[in-house]
Amino acid sequence: MPQVTYIEHDGTEHRIALEAGKSVMQGAVDNAIPGIDADCGGECACATCHVYVDEAWLAQCGTPGEQEASMLSFAATAAPNSRLSCQITMSPALDGLIVRMPEAQH
Amino acid sequence: MNAPVDLDHARIAATTPLDRLDPSNPALFRDDVWQPYFARLRREAPVHYCAESMFGPFWSISTYKDIMQCELAHKVLSSDSLHGGISIRDRDKALRLPMFIAMDPPQHDEQRKVVQPIVAPGNLAKLEHVIRERAIRILEGLPRNETFNWVDRVSIELTVSMLATLFDFPQEDRRKLSHWSDCATALPMPGGLIENEEQREAVFAEMLGAFMKLWNERVNADPRPDLISMLAHGEATRNMTPREFMGNLVLLIVGGNDTTRNSISGGVLFLNENPAEYNKLRANPALIETMVPEIIRYQTPLAHMRRTAVADFEIGGKTIRAGEKVVMWYISGNRDETAIEQPDRFIIDRARPRGHLSFGFGIHRCVGNRLAELQLKILWEEILRRFPRIEVVGRPERTYSAFVHGITNLPVRIPG
Numbered sequence: 402m403p404q405v406t407y408i409e410h411d412g413t414e415h416r417i418a419l420e421a422g423k424s425v426m427q428g429a430v431d432n433a434i435p436g437i438d439a440d441c442g443g444e445c446a447c448a449t450c451h452v453y454v455d456e457a458w459l460a461q462c463g464t465p466g467e468q469e470a471s472m473l474s475f476a477a478t479a480a481p482n483s484r485l486s487c488q489i490t491m492s493p494a495l496d497g498l499i500v501r502m503p504e505a506q507h
Numbered sequence: 508m509n510a511p512v513d514l515d516h517a518r519i520a521a522t523t524p525l526d527r528l529d530p531s532n533p534a535l536f537r538d539d540v541w542q543p544y545f546a547r548l549r550r551e552a553p554v555h556y557c558a559e560s561m562f563g564p565f566w567s568i569s570t571y572k573d574i575m576q577c578e579l580a581h582k583v584l585s586s587d588s589l590h591g592g593i594s595i596r597d598r599d600k601a602l603r604l605p606m607f608i609a610m611d612p613p614q615h616d617e618q619r620k621v622v623q624p625i626v627a628p629g630n631l632a633k634l635e636h637v638i639r640e641r642a643i644r645i646l647e648g649l650p651r652n653e654t655f656n657w658v659d660r661v662s663i664e665l666t667v668s669m670l671a672t673l674f675d676f677p678q679e680d681r682r683k684l685s686h687w688s689d690c691a692t693a694l695p696m697p698g699g700l701i702e703n704e705e706q707r708e709a710v711f712a713e714m715l716g717a718f719m720k721l722w723n724e725r726v727n728a729d730p731r732p733d734l735i736s737m738l739a740h741g742e743a744t745r746n747m748t749p750r751e752f753m754g755n756l757v758l759l760i761v762g763g764n765d766t767t768r769n770s771i772s773g774g775v776l777f778l779n780e781n782p783a784e785y786n787k788l789r790a791n792p793a794l795i796e797t798m799v800p801e802i803i804r805y806q807t808p809l810a811h812m813r814r815t816a817v818a819d820f821e822i823g824g825k826t827i828r829a830g831e832k833v834v835m836w837y838i839s840g841n842r843d844e845t846a847i848e849q850p851d852r853f854i855i856d857r858a859r860p861r862g863h864l865s866f867g868f869g870i871h872r873c874v875g876n877r878l879a880e881l882q883l884k885i886l887w888e889e890i891l892r893r894f895p896r897i898e899v900v901g902r903p904e905r906t907y908s909a910f911v912h913g914i915t916n917l918p919v920r921i922p923g
Binding site: 438440441442444445446447448449468471472474475477478503504505507 | 575578579612620624626627628631861862868869872874876877
């Protein structure tokens with residue numbers, strides 16, 4: 402299975418195997434990785450699964466859709482490499498993906 | 508156990524012909540008997556048309572999943588005050604109040620972004636010690652072995668002093684904020700807080716006067732991290748008309764007041780109704796973390812948000828026509844058994860307690876949601892440090908409203 406590394410704001414790393422087809426948010430929730438809240442459960446409706454995608458993986462992850470861009474635009478901690486992890490679907494091409502969490506989800 | 512639902516209302520809710528069912532009657536919320544009406548809607552008519560009510564005809568959306576669908580359909584379901592805004596009650600067009608919650612993109616987005624930084628993680632961390640200091644002062648001043656109204660002494664006091672801080676509004680005048688908030692949402696009626704719209708406009712004018720003074724001071728000074736300074740200097744807000752400034756003030760005051768206030772009151776009530784949960788909390792104060800969102804779900808301090816269709820909209824096998832009013836009943840979606848396990852129970856250690864609808868979802872999701880949670884969290888930490896028990900000693904009184912789901916009087920006693 403493809404691997405994802407989540408890095409908490411304090412630097413703690415979590416490396417998990419995530420089945421292709423599942424979202425990067427789901428991987429964090431299923432493995433109880435702190436720092437991703439996912440209040441809306443993956444509907445792209447809250448921006449509490451916000452992550453910074455490692456620059457090396459940015460292109461592979463694609464660009465945010467309109468709704469995702471709207472939600473991200475309200476997050477004070479957003480940066481150019483910000484994504485909502487519920488909108489990144491795991492695939493073999495993303496094996497090795499690295500994402501970092503913001504200071505807090507809001 | 509929770510108080511049993513009035514049997515008569517269970518019968519009325521079950522036997523009223525569906526097309527005559529009106530879940531918007533404010534008395535249902537004042538009397539706390541709304542539950543069976545929404546249970547029936549969720550079961551039999553999750554997308555329901557009510558042709559006649561004191562608010563005119565409207566559609567009710569009552570299940571979690573359908574509400575989420577509406578929240579994401581902001582292009583078709585408008586929040587614009589031009590169409591009637593965000594609450595079930597229409598306002599006279601001449602009295603419409605533009606505010607960013609009652610706007611659509613792009614203007615909504617631009618104005619929202621001006622105030623958003625006040626609740627960014629860094630700023631919240633700075634507010635934490637202010638909130639704790641206030642909470643301690645309020646709690647230390649409470650009487651022992653004496654009945655008092657928790658809503659007035661704690662819920663209102665903590666939320667208005669917080670709001671005054673966010674606005675950098677004179678603390679000695681903080682009770683004006685709750686008065687203006689109550690006037691903004693009151694249903695006009697004889698003998699009520701507001702008897703007619705002229706009275707409400709007069710209160711708004713007084714509020715605007717007080718805030719214009721602050722605006723004028725701050726617009727000529729360097730930008731500071733308070734809401735008025737942020738609005739006065741913000742690209743998208745510095746040229747607002749006075750009416751727009753008034754609207755946004757009402758939004759920030761009501762948003763920062765009613766909601767947290769009623770969750771603070773609700774928490775005390777729910778723990779008294781559920782002594783086993785209160786015991787769990789005392790045994791393990793770390794459960795405050797999961798209890799706070801559960802309180803906010805269980806109270807649902809705003810019962811609904813309203814939208815207006817600007818094009819035909821298909822949902823749940825029904826077609827909502829352009830121009831029709833759509834009411835998303837958060838209070839019902841938060842009790843939807845298909846989305847939340849045992850939704851009618853107050854359980855302080857749920858696995859994923861933040862998946863409730865009280866803050867809304869989508870682009871209009873509550874700006875202050877983390878600040879609200881922070882206030883509740885700190886208050887409960889300080890309560891548990893001091894009082895082993897807060898006893899509810901009388902029946903709560905509730906707000907006559909289909910919008911603000913509030914508690915106006917909660918008689919309590921702290922043994923000691």
